[in-house]
Amino acid sequence: MIKEIIVVEGKDDTVAIKRAVEAETIETGGSAINKDILKRIRLAQERRGVIIFTDPDHAGERIRKIIAKEVPGCKHAFLTQEAATSRGDIGVENASVEAIREALANVRTDGMRGESAIAWEDLIEAGLIVHPEAASRRLEMGKRLGIGYCNGKQFYNRCRMFQISREEFEAARQHLDKEEGASS
Helix, strand or coil: CCCCEEEECCHHHHHHHHHHCCCCEEECCCCCCCHHHHHHHHHHHHHCCEEECCCCCHHHHHHHHHHHHHCCCCEECCCCCCCCEECCEECHHHCCHHHHHHHHHCCEECCCCCCCCCCHHHHHHCCCCCCCCHHHHHHHHHHHHCCCCCCHHHHHHHHHHCCCCHHHHHHHHHHHHHHHHHHC
16 A cells, blocks of 8 residues: 555546555546645645656646646656557556556655756766757656656756755766667
């Protein structure tokens, strides 16, 4: 049984979560999050804690941002797009039981948005922005760090938000560089 309440987008996501783990969910009903849903999420966060587990697409990211802004201190679970895609459809409901369990085992907590151990220059140096392969490198780094895929600015914000340490960042980067060197 997962102590926290998992926030998902819809009924099919709830079904997928309950297939994988014993947990309770709150459904946002898609991207139009109303005040009542936010109120329920806020109460859940105060009483039991919340894990935001939205689809790895634009709409899911939008929902995640709204909730994180309105309800500070939430935990976040991320699926890769590959793990959440079936027949061209991206969503938590498409993920395997194993992928859902792995995402929930690797939740990240939204920390204080203070100084980051990772600087913008670190992203440039790692080829995560202003690089021909930046998008694919961010995708792989996001998997390794457990923070999901996003654009460069959002990647930087997530490093800060989830308090990614320099050691975590460098280990993931070295693994990525080694893997790319092996495939060349």
